[in-house]
Structure formats: C-alpha cells, structure tokens
Amino acid sequence: MPMTNQKTPWDLDVRVRDRNIRKGVLDEKDIEKHLKDLPDTAANAENVTIPQPAVGNPSGGAPGGSAP
Numbered sequence: 488m489p490m491t492n493q494k495t496p497w498d499l500d501v502r503v504r505d506r507n508i509r510k511g512v513l514d515e516k517d518i519e520k521h522l523k524d525l526p527d528t529a530a531n532a533e534n535v536t537i538p539q540p541a542v543g544n545p546s547g548g549a550p551g552g553s554a555p
C-alpha cells in the first residue's frame with residue numbers, strides 16, 4: 488500500500504506545527520494552503536462581555552474596588 492502525502496488536522500495543529508516542519512512532515516506551502524482554505528466564519532461570531540475584576544473595573548479604579 489503506497490504511503491499518502493495527505494496532511495491530517497493533527498499534522499497542522501499549531502502546537503506541533505514547528506516540530507512537523509523540522510521533521511519534514513510539513514513545509515511552509517502546506518501551511519499557507521491550509522490557512523488559505525480555511526472558511527471565513529467571522530459572520531458567525533458573537534461579542535461576549537464578561538466582567539474581569541482582576542484586570543480592573545471599567546470605571547478605571549483599582550482592582551478589588553479600593554480607590555487610591
């Protein structure tokens with residue numbers, strides 16, 4: 488049975504991509520083609536607002552509600 492040169496999603500996973508390039512499993516052309524072929528799903532996105540007290544409150548005060 489001949490070996491296939493087909494790339495799987497696991498080969499293209501960003502977490503192992505550099506390793507696969509070094510090993511010769513992928514090259515830059517494979518990555519460019521993969522990124523070009525991805526569908527544009529921006530129209531399906533929704534904005535989500537979640538308070539993040541550790542980052543700071545929207546009024547500009549210090550985190551935790553204590554003002555200097």
